[in-house]
Amino acid sequence: MPPGGSAESVIFSRRDLDFLLYEWLDVTALTARERFAEHDRETFDALLDLAEQVATEHFYPHLRRSDLNEPTFDGERVHLIPEIGAAVDVFAKTGLIAATMDAEVGGAQLPVVVADACFSWLMAANVSTFSYPFLTIGNSNLLLAHGSPEQVDAYVRPQLDGRFHGTMCLSEPQAGSSLSDIITRAEPRPDGSYRVFGNKMWISAGEHELGENIVHLVLAKIPGGPAGVKGISLFVVPKFLVNTDGSVGERNDVVLAGLNHKMGYRGTTNTLLNFGEGKYTPGGEPGAIGYLVGQPHQGLSYMFTMMNEARIKVGAGAMALGYTGYLKSLKYAKERPQGRPPAGKDARAPQIPIIEHADVRRMLLAQKSYVEGALALVLYAGKLLDDERTAPTAEERDRAHLLLDTLTPIVKSWPSQWCLEANNLAIQIHGGYGYTREYDVELHFRDNRLNPIHEGTHGIQGLDLLGRKVALRGGAGLAALAEAVNATVSTATAAGGELAELAGQLGATVERIVEVTAKLWGTGDPDVTLANASVYLEAVGHTVIAWLWLEQALAAAGRQGPFYDGKRAAARFFYRYELPRTAPQLDLLASLDRTTLDTDPAWL
Amino acid sequence: MPPGGSAESVIFSRRDLDFLLYEWLDVTALTARERFAEHDRETFDALLDLAEQVATEHFYPHLRRSDLNEPTFDGERVHLIPEIGAAVDVFAKTGLIAATMDAEVGGAQLPVVVADACFSWLMAANVSTFSYPFLTIGNSNLLLAHGSPEQVDAYVRPQLDGRFHGTMCLSEPQAGSSLSDIITRAEPRPDGSYRVFGNKMWISAGEHELGENIVHLVLAKIPGGPAGVKGISLFVVPKFLVNTDGSVGERNDVVLAGLNHKMGYRGTTNTLLNFGEGKYTPGGEPGAIGYLVGQPHQGLSYMFTMMNEARIKVGAGAMALGYTGYLKSLKYAKERPQGRPPAGKDARAPQIPIIEHADVRRMLLAQKSYVEGALALVLYAGKLLDDERTAPTAEERDRAHLLLDTLTPIVKSWPSQWCLEANNLAIQIHGGYGYTREYDVELHFRDNRLNPIHEGTHGIQGLDLLGRKVALRGGAGLAALAEAVNATVSTATAAGGELAELAGQLGATVERIVEVTAKLWGTGDPDVTLANASVYLEAVGHTVIAWLWLEQALAAAGRQGPFYDGKRAAARFFYRYELPRTAPQLDLLASLDRTTLDTDPAWL
Incomplete structure (x- = not known):
């Protein structure tokens, strides 16, 4: 691959990444910070090259095949096409699993922004195969933040080496969006460990034979704890127990109950897992052995x-x-x-x-x-x-x-x-x-x-944005966002021309959002405030993207060539075709519309 | 099934059909017309009951199975799951294939509006299985309108009996939206027949063994004819030649080149067909035998x-x-x-x-x-x-x-x-x-x-609406639509209350559409007029649906009960959440925006 990546890739765009990372966000400046001092543009570029190469050569080629040959379960074992494991192993060897982690655990201390740019290549190439390392990274980060040093040694280091893989076990058949309703229980044992009993639903990468072990991070309730979310604790529950020397030992009682068959993401196993159903009795006792992470509840x-x-x-x-x-x-x-152009159609002319x-x-x-x-x-x-x-x-x-x-x-x-x-x-x-x-x-x-x-879900994100985030610290969340947007508006206004025109449109929209938010929060009735939270999410979302397009147009200002012309055209398009969608949404929100509240379920 | 259909069906809604057919469109009044004189509400209801029953018992049960077991081609034959053929045969026995056709060919002379209501049940139950009779109906209607009496006898009657099935062969690999570019040719023979050579792409139901024969209607060019669409002629090309006694004879040279594998509609074979490739030589000569329908070109x-x-x-x-x-x-x-309601969350309360x-x-x-x-x-x-x-x-x-x-x-x-x-x-x-x-x-x-x-495609429909339809007869197309909408606006305005409020919103939108259309047509440059034809299509579409919601709200006016409350709620929803989307679209159109025209392909 030439330096700077392949110009012709249909997987992802290195040119756009270079623009955003270096011409817009100036990520090279991050290397002035102690944590990133070992890096420079050269190391960033090398990792971006590597990500592109692995994505192109190891993740993309089996994209269709992994969709057409989804994982199967024969009652005992899960079968994946071998290309998935091969790609996951290649990725592990790059060291990118630990890209953003501390040097102390073998991490590269790469800025998250650069790591995300690298990971984008893998996801664009084959999002379903990348789910395995993706979950391993998330699992490891959580244990690094909250686990004990022993847990880091036993479960994180082997994940960073690619020997173990990780999952997150939150949902249950009766508790998806409403996590307070989980009923998986973890009973304490005298030795400080717990025995976990319950069923976890929608667990991605919950079963496979890609590595030596699967490290499940499981939400469960310790009997006698508080009701609702306040009674939820976190446990490490490995598929195989890990011996004190780090080797893989006895089988734990985590059993695949079935695979979910999905519309897409078919290369990723998605599972219903039974904990403590009794198929295995590790240590001669019933229950899956789990270890508390951090404090109870x-x-x-x-x-x-x-x-x-x-x-x-x-x-x-x-x-x-x-x-x-x-x-x-x-x-x-x-x-x-x-076809042919609308003006001057001539059936004899070539298409x-x-x-x-x-x-x-x-x-x-x-x-x-x-x-x-x-x-x-x-x-x-x-x-x-x-x-x-x-x-x-x-x-x-x-x-x-x-x-x-x-x-x-x-x-x-x-x-x-x-x-x-x-x-x-x-x-x-x-x-x-x-x-x-x-x-x-x-x-x-x-x-x-x-x-x-x-x-x-989308609905949950709407409630989070309008119900919690914009109201953080008495409205400081929204104020911080408005301030950031208005700073861009000021710069673009000063720049004049088309940039000032876009800035005017954006400034007015942000002002309206601030007004509408105050009105929504002024009702004093959370049902009314939140009735159209999804519409609010969509309006604010479009405005945020408009802001980032103005940022990109500013970064492209004065630069010549089709790449920069394309940035200007896309910014213009977004302001003419997309941002105006927010006007009727904000009008609806300002009207404190009660249609959804007042519609009786019996009418539907 | 109880008279009036099952109230609990999740396939389709008989209650809504009854409302729209009888309470809104008053289709019973159609029976005063000579063509429909044999019908009354009872016959309509009986056919609606029948459609629901066939849909529920014969089309719905294999819905998932036909998706999971798409047709396969072993190089010689195409294999479908047997439920498809069984359902198609049951449907043929109902006589509904000829529902709207003349009594003279065995049709029921049912109003199209009632037949469409019946067909909705089948499509909702299993759209992919219904494709086979759907195409047979379309094929038969075309031959009834333009074929010779001999063609009707040979190809239509057996389709209405369910013995033959039909297709429409328009597209070719290089000619989809642009039909003027088809290159399939039909060479005249001394006996008045033609020999057809070419490839047809995306042919639904192009190959299967559901009946005795497949009747292909094929667009092709007779050598020496005019260029473009003016040189296109229509031919009947049966899979098997039909003997003078109506029996099925020699194999014609129409050969399946391959099945397209699709995201959905998997029960319907979708095919690339070769005409005259030489696998068969009917009558000892090369070429698929075809018969001209109507006049050349x-x-x-x-x-x-x-x-x-x-x-x-x-x-x-x-x-x-x-x-x-x-x-x-x-x-x-x-x-x-x-979950629980936003106000008064209590984790101990049931979900x-x-x-x-x-x-x-x-x-x-x-x-x-x-x-x-x-x-x-x-x-x-x-x-x-x-x-x-x-x-x-x-x-x-x-x-x-x-x-x-x-x-x-x-x-x-x-x-x-x-x-x-x-x-x-x-x-x-x-x-x-x-x-x-x-x-x-x-x-x-x-x-x-x-x-x-x-x-x-969507884009083609936009060009059709803005480029042709609204301009029909000097603008009479749009005028007729505006007149129809405004009649409803007047009635609803007179009714007062919420109906008058909705009417005001609709009337203003229609007025704006008329203005914007005039502006678009006033440019004198078809590139500019049509640059945003898809946006125009969407804005007019939403306005038309708003009109029909006002019509439904009028039909529900003064009626009590949850069904009518539901109609009112949905109308209100559409006017508050949906119709306002048209405002920024019409503004964009009124601005004669050139963004898409002025964007150089090299910038993308």
Whole structure:
């Protein structure tokens, strides 16, 4: 691969990453911070090259095959196509599992923003195979933050080496969005361990034979604890017990009850797991052996440390699927001849490539504005994660934390909604061909349909944004966001011309959001405040993306060439076709509409 | 089944059909017309009962199985699961294939609007199995309209009996949206027959062994004819030649080159067919034997007689999939307990059914407003077809023709876009379960994704509406639509109260559409006029559905009970959440935006 990556990739765009990382976010400046002092642009570039190479050579080639040959369960063992394990092993050997982790555990201490850029390649190439390392990373981060040193040694280090893999076990058949209703119980034993009994649903990568062991992180209730979320604790429950010398020992009583068969993400096993059903009796006793992580009853708060990161990663996955679909439909639109221009139709003239049709360009510009907007959002969130941890002053760190906290529901939900729509448009550009399994785009659409559901549905994100985040610290969450947007508005206004025009439109929208939010919170009735929280989420989401497009237009200002012209065109498109969608949404919110509240279920 | 149908069906809603047919469209009045004189409400009801029964007992049970076991081709024969053929045979025995056809050919002379209501049940139960009779009906209608009496005897009668099945062969690998580019050729022979050579792509039901024969209707060019669409002729090309006594004879040279593997609609074979490739030499000569239908070079206009009907049927299929998804998600929302209300959360209280959450009701109301709006549109179009053929005066027939012609792109595209969105919401309501193949909704979403593509893409419908239909006869198309809408506005204004409020909103939107259309047509540059034709299509589509919701609210006015309250709630929802979407779209159109025109393909 040439330095700077392949210009022709339909998996992802190195050119766009370079623009966003170096020309917009100036991530090289992060190397001035102690944590990143070992890095420079060269090491960043080398890792981006590596990610592209692994994505292209090891993750992409089995994309269709893993969809067509989903995992099977013969009652005893789960079977995956071998390419999945091979790719996961190659990825582990790159060391990227520990990319952002401390040097002390063998990590590369890479900025999150750069690691996210690397991971985008893998997700765009094969999101379903990347789920395995993705979960391993999340699991390890959680244990590094809250586990004991012994737990780190026993369960994290082997995950970073690629020997073990990880899961997150939250949902149960009767408790998905409502985690307070989990009934899995963990009974304490005299030796300090626990015995876990219950069923966990929707567990991705819950069973497979990719490595030596699977480390489950399980939410469960210790009998006698408080009701609801306050009684939830977190446990490590390994598939095989780990001996004191680190070797893999006895089988624990975690048993696959069945695989879920999904519309997409088919390379990832998705499981119903039984804990303590009695198939195995480790140590001669019933129950799956589990070890408490941190303090009792703090499980959900520990999990939320990671949940925010997981939500950002869901947005990143949605973005990556949207992005690769865009690139594929762009290539198709440039190559597929069909039809003639509206003016001067002559049936004897040769057909033109479909990109020459205005409506096809509309669908390409829409996709571009969605997927490049979403990538900017994801990388900006990664940068905020870095700032929250490593910015020089406490004030900057606090501001980054507040802004990230506020933006998280948008980072999760906006790409999940609009990059799915991008995939929809990518199919449409392919016409009948796009509806067949000969092209990737129908798979991306199916894969991406998961993202508005897992890690908190769209509705849950709306409640989180309007019900909690914008109200944080007496409204400081929204104020921080408005302040950040208005800073961009000021710069763009000063720049004049089209940038000032876009700034005017954005400034007015933000002002309206602040007004509408005050009105919603002024009702004093949470049912009314939150009745249209999803609509609020969508309006604020579009405004945030408009902001990031103005940021990109500013970064492209004065630069010549088709790449920068494309950034300007996409920004213009977003402000003309997309941002105006928020006006009727904000009007609806301002009217404190009660239609959904007042509709009796019996009328439906 | 009780008279009036099952109240609990999750396939389709007899209650809603009864409301729309009898309380709104007053279809019983049609029996005063000579063509329908043999009918009365009783015969209509009996056929609706029959359709529900066949749908429920013969089409629905193999829905999932036909998706999971798509047709296979062993190189010689195509294999379908046997339930498909069994259902198709049961349907043929009902006589509904000839439901709307003349008594002279054995038809029931049922009004199209009632037949469409019947067919909705079948499509909602299993759209993919219904494709076979659907194509047979379209094929027969075309031959009845344009074929010779001998062609009717040889190819139509056996289709109406269920012995033969039909197809439509338009597209080719290089000619989809642009039919002028087909290259299949038909060479005349001295006996008046033709020999056909070429490849046809995307042919639904192009190969199977359901009956004795397949009747292909094929667009091809006779050498020496005019270029472009003016040189297209229509041919009957049977899979097996038909002997003079009506029996099935020699194999014709129509050969399956391969099956397309699709995201959905998997029970329907979708094929690439080779005509005259040389595998067979019927009559000892190369080429597939074909028979000219009607006059040479008139093929596309004949096909368009039926294309309009086919486009309406695509909208009907999209509606049916949206509708059944709505009913299933409604049932799920009433039964699935999860979470608690925002006010007064108490973890010890039992969970509430998710329909109690405002956001879930929002998703249900959105679906209801889309699918019941689309059903009203489809039935209204069916009624216009009846009026165009059988209304008492020439003026009424002409008005119906003009209105139907104008509405056709909307009937095709609006349900394809918004009932797909309804299916998206149905999945969302099911949460993780909705993403699995254990529930129907993910299949409906996959099936429905076809509808914005086939029978003219969304983009093609936009060009048809703005480029041709609204401009028909110097603008009479749009004028007829505006007049019809304004008549409803007047009635609702006079009714006062909430109806008058909705009427005000609708009247203003229609006025704006008329203004914007004039502005678009005033540019004198077709590139600018048509640059945002898809946006125009969407804005006019939403306005038409708003109109039909006002019509439904008027039909429900003064009636008590949850059914009518539901109609009022859905109308209100559509006017508050949906119709306002048109404002920014119409603003964009009024600005004669050039973003898509001015974006150089090299920037993308």
